[in-house]
Amino acid sequence: FVIPDFRNFCQLIDEIYTECKANTEGSVAHYIPQLARSNPEHWGVSLCTVDGQRHSLGDVNVPFTLQSCSKPLNYALALGMTGTDRIHKFVGMEPSGRYFNELVLDYNNKPHNPMINAGAIMTAALIKPTLSAADRFDYVFSLYKRLVAGEYLGFNNAVFLSERECADRNFALAYFMRENKCFPEGTRLHETLDFYFQLCSLEITAESGALIAATLANGGINPLTGDPVLTVEAVRNTLTLMHSCGMYNYSGQFAFKVGLPSKSGVSGCVLVVVPNTMGICLWSPPLDSNGNSCRSVQFCMELVSRFKFHNFDNL
Ligand code: GLN
Numbered sequence: 001f002v003i004p005d006f007r008n009f010c011q012l013i014d015e016i017y018t019e020c021k022a023n024t025e026g027s028v029a030h031y032i033p034q035l036a037r038s039n040p041e042h043w044g045v046s047l048c049t050v051d052g053q054r055h056s057l058g059d060v061n062v063p064f065t066l067q068s069c070s071k072p073l074n075y076a077l078a079l080g081m082t083g084t085d086r087i088h089k090f091v092g093m094e095p096s097g098r099y100f101n102e103l104v105l106d107y108n109n110k111p112h113n114p115m116i117n118a119g120a121i122m123t124a125a126l127i128k129p130t131l132s133a134a135d136r137f138d139y140v141f142s143l144y145k146r147l148v149a150g151e152y153l154g155f156n157n158a159v160f161l162s163e164r165e166c167a168d169r170n171f172a173l174a175y176f177m178r179e180n181k182c183f184p185e186g187t188r189l190h191e192t193l194d195f196y197f198q199l200c201s202l203e204i205t206a207e208s209g210a211l212i213a214a215t216l217a218n219g220g221i222n223p224l225t226g227d228p229v230l231t232v233e234a235v236r237n238t239l240t241l242m243h244s245c246g247m248y249n250y251s252g253q254f255a256f257k258v259g260l261p262s263k264s265g266v267s268g269c270v271l272v273v274v275p276n277t278m279g280i281c282l283w284s285p286p287l288d289s290n291g292n293s294c295r296s297v298q299f300c301m302e303l304v305s306r307f308k309f310h311n312f313d314n315l
Helices: 006-021 067-082 084-090 117-126 133-147 157-165 168-179 189-200 206-217 232-245 248-257 294-306
Strands: 044-049 054-058 202-204 262-264 269-274 278-283
Touching: 006 044, 006 054, 006 294, 044 206, 054 206, 067 084, 067 117, 067 133, 067 189, 067 206, 067 232, 067 262, 067 269, 084 117, 117 168, 117 189, 133 189, 133 206, 157 189, 168 189, 189 202, 202 206, 206 232, 206 269, 206 278, 232 248, 232 262, 232 269, 248 294, 269 294, 278 294
Parallel strands: none
Antiparallel strands: 044 054, 044 278, 262 269, 269 278
16 A cells, blocks of 8 residues: 555544644635635545545535636646647746736746636637537546546536626636637637636535546546546646646745645635645635635645655655
8 A cells, every 4th residue: 555554644634634624714715606605614635545545524525616626637638638739839837926817928928827717718728629519518527527436526507607707807818818819720719718617617525526636646547447537748747737836826835835736726625636645635615815725725734744745855
């Protein structure tokens, strides 16, 4: 086993969970009513090792939307279909140093990276662009279903509808990119935005999310099913950008202090990858001023203070 004394390990995880539960800082996202109604008490932690050992505690079976946690996954799936060179003709790989939804492109007139909204809208445009909207959704849904090893994956239509209703900025980003000729020829703008909102509105639970993170930790092979969902190259690229750009404007500090490729979303979810060891899904809706789940960030800090999981530990 990659974690030999799993029982003892889980006890320490439980301790960290309980410590973080006491943290009542932050407030839930409020840009759409569906998220504003989130219960700030919810706190779930689930992990899965690359050899399939699992541990979960708290609210690990309550569905929540992926939101920005879908960005690295869509990027990884797009890479598998299209390859690194083609994807990066249209989106950069540099941290933006700006807010995730800022109306700004890089010096080559590309969105900075796939982890911010502009880059994620671009990534959505690059996934099976010739398919109909319905087939595109089905196609991606079936790939996500493999990431969660057939466990919980849903779609929240109310969140989708209100994302679309309250999306002035995302529309502005898409038009700004079209004005700057960023998109590949033939891109259907509104369909691409709808697709992006749909991807944000996919639902997981902490338990099924841990399997997604574990697949990333395991070179793209789902540890429960042995299914090679993502290519090795896609995983390498994705983890690299999660490491440098995954935690909004806290990404640099998070890389420094925690040193684990991670991605957070406004629903309060964080996918954390300990490469070659395990995947963790953390979920607690209250967010800090950077937009990261308060309890989840605290959990990560505690995790690396107790275990040598920081990328540059053990050198
Ligand atoms: N749906 C949100 C948006 O596009 C997702 C952003 C996020 O999780 N930060 O604005």
